Amino acid sequence: MSHGYNAVGWTPFKKRFDRWMLAGVGLYLIVFVAASVLAPPAGESFTPIQILIRATGTLAFLLLTFILCIGPVARMTDRFKPFLFNRRHLGVTTFLIGLAHAGLVLLWYHGFSDLNVLVSLFASNPRYDSLAGFPFESLGFVALLIMLIMATTSHDFWNANLGPGVWKTLHMGVYLAYGLLVAHVALGAIQFEKHPAYVALLVAGAAIVSFLHLYTALAGSRIDGGTILNAGWIRVGATADIPDGRALILQPENAERIAVFRDGNKIAAISNVCRHQGGPLGEGRIIDGCVTCPWHGFQYRLEDGRSPAPFTEKISTYPTKIENGVVFVNPEPNPPGTEEAPSLIGAKS
Amino acid sequence: MKRQHRRRHLITWIILPPVLAVILWLAIQVRPDPPLNETLPPSLVEAAS
Numbered sequence: 001m002s003h004g005y006n007a008v009g010w011t012p013f014k015k016r017f018d019r020w021m022l023a024g025v026g027l028y029l030i031v032f033v034a035a036s037v038l039a040p041p042a043g044e045s046f047t048p049i050q051i052l053i054r055a056t057g058t059l060a061f062l063l064l065t066f067i068l069c070i071g072p073v074a075r076m077t078d079r080f081k082p083f084l085f086n087r088r089h090l091g092v093t094t095f096l097i098g099l100a101h102a103g104l105v106l107l108w109y110h111g112f113s114d115l116n117v118l119v120s121l122f123a124s125n126p127r128y129d130s131l132a133g134f135p136f137e138s139l140g141f142v143a144l145l146i147m148l149i150m151a152t153t154s155h156d157f158w159n160a161n162l163g164p165g166v167w168k169t170l171h172m173g174v175y176l177a178y179g180l181l182v183a184h185v186a187l188g189a190i191q192f193e194k195h196p197a198y199v200a201l202l203v204a205g206a207a208i209v210s211f212l213h214l215y216t217a218l219a220g221s222r223i224d225g226g227t228i229l230n231a232g233w234i235r236v237g238a239t240a241d242i243p244d245g246r247a248l249i250l251q252p253e254n255a256e257r258i259a260v261f262r263d264g265n266k267i268a269a270i271s272n273v274c275r276h277q278g279g280p281l282g283e284g285r286i287i288d289g290c291v292t293c294p295w296h297g298f299q300y301r302l303e304d305g306r307s308p309a310p311f312t313e314k315i316s317t318y319p320t321k322i323e324n325g326v327v328f329v330n331p332e333p334n335p336p337g338t339e340e341a342p343s344l345i346g347a348k349s
Numbered sequence: 350m351k352r353q354h355r356r357r358h359l360i361t362w363i364i365l366p367p368v369l370a371v372i373l374w375l376a377i378q379v380r381p382d383p384p385l386n387e388t389l390p391p392s393l394v395e396a397a398s
Contacts, residue, residue: 131375131376131379132379132381165351165353165354168351168354169354169357172354172357172358172361175361175362175365179365179368179369182369182372182373183372183376186372186373186376186377187372187376190376190377190380191376191379191380191381199377199380202373203373206366206369206370206373210362210365210366210369211366213358213361213362214362214363214366217355217358217359217362218359220355220359221355221359256351256352257352273351278351278354
């Protein structure tokens with residue numbers, strides 16, 4: 001395959017984020033291991049490898065829970081946008097920690113028989129009809145396979161070759177992986193761990209992730225469709241309703257959403273769907289004169305929907321007009337990259 | 350997100366929370382009770398000896 005693509009730049013901010021992320025991962029593992037060695041739970045003792053299995057397992061699950069909170073929370077507060085921007089690195093790191101957890105489990109619990117470790121994983125406990133003794137490791141294995149596919153295709157090369165639609169569909173598999181991991185922990189660790197904090201953390205994590213996603217999904221489905229007037233123009237709202245450098249998002253009937261931006265005294269409308277991974281452009285803002293996607297920072301000029309050179313992405317623009325201080329947009333998109341003069345606030349119509 | 354992905358996301362999160370709730374509830378139900386304190390009351394020990 002030789003599809004051209006533009007990878008998301010490795011900015012100094014991304015490097016700094018990665019350093020902090022790796023420091024956090026290292027710190028968690030050190031603290032967990034130290035606490036397990038110095039202050040083991042009453043009446044229990046663990047081998048070093050068992051401590052590492054517990055440390056990597058809890059860390060991977062906590063990280064995945066956090067990752068799944070990033071998207072919804074970033075829609076509520078801009079403070080979470082940096083995490084959104086670096087979510088893929090967090091995801092790949094989580095997969096690698098999960099892989100270490102699985103490797104240690106296979107080594108410790110399945111590595112001392114004549115059977116292949118994977119055969120042993122699925123065959124050593126055949127109690128698939130029992131809830132209490134369910135072979136929970138198989139659930140974790142399937143979740144890890146899904147995360148493997150996601151981690152290996154997380155690079156922009158795959159996004160460009162598979163197309164944003166297929167890529168996004170593939171990566172929505174994380175929800176299935178999370179469900180499998182909740183079951184893996186619930187039927188596994190929760191059955192053995194005596195401390196109630198484990199149950200509380202699992203239930204609270206699943207509840208928070210579920211609430212956040214359901215809330216944002218329902219809120220997103222209620223975006224105003226605007227009032228359709230004569231000749232197909234949609235009423236967006238008063239010019240003052242659009243914050244400078246930001247957008248209002250419209251949902252035309254049977255069409256993709258439109259982001260109507262204000263840049264100083266200029267009003268212009270573009271597609272709400274980023275060409276990179278379908279990110280919601282209307283939730284981004286104007287930086288350096290370009291609309292900037294909140295997901296990975298892809299940029300588009302407001303006047304023609306084109307990415308600034310050397311990038312070549314193009315999105316649709318839409319005609320706009322202002323009448324008596326009210327903004328209207330024509331929901332018929334121009335071909336991607338078509339120049340469309342912005343409407344000027346205060347200009348005579 | 351494109352419309353189809355938004356719809357898929359909404360459907361996923363309408364289905365997933367009750368499924369997770371059932372799994373968690375069942376898992377907590379079958380969770381073994383903490384071991385009983387095996388120390389015999391002193392009165393029983395005295396009576397036995």
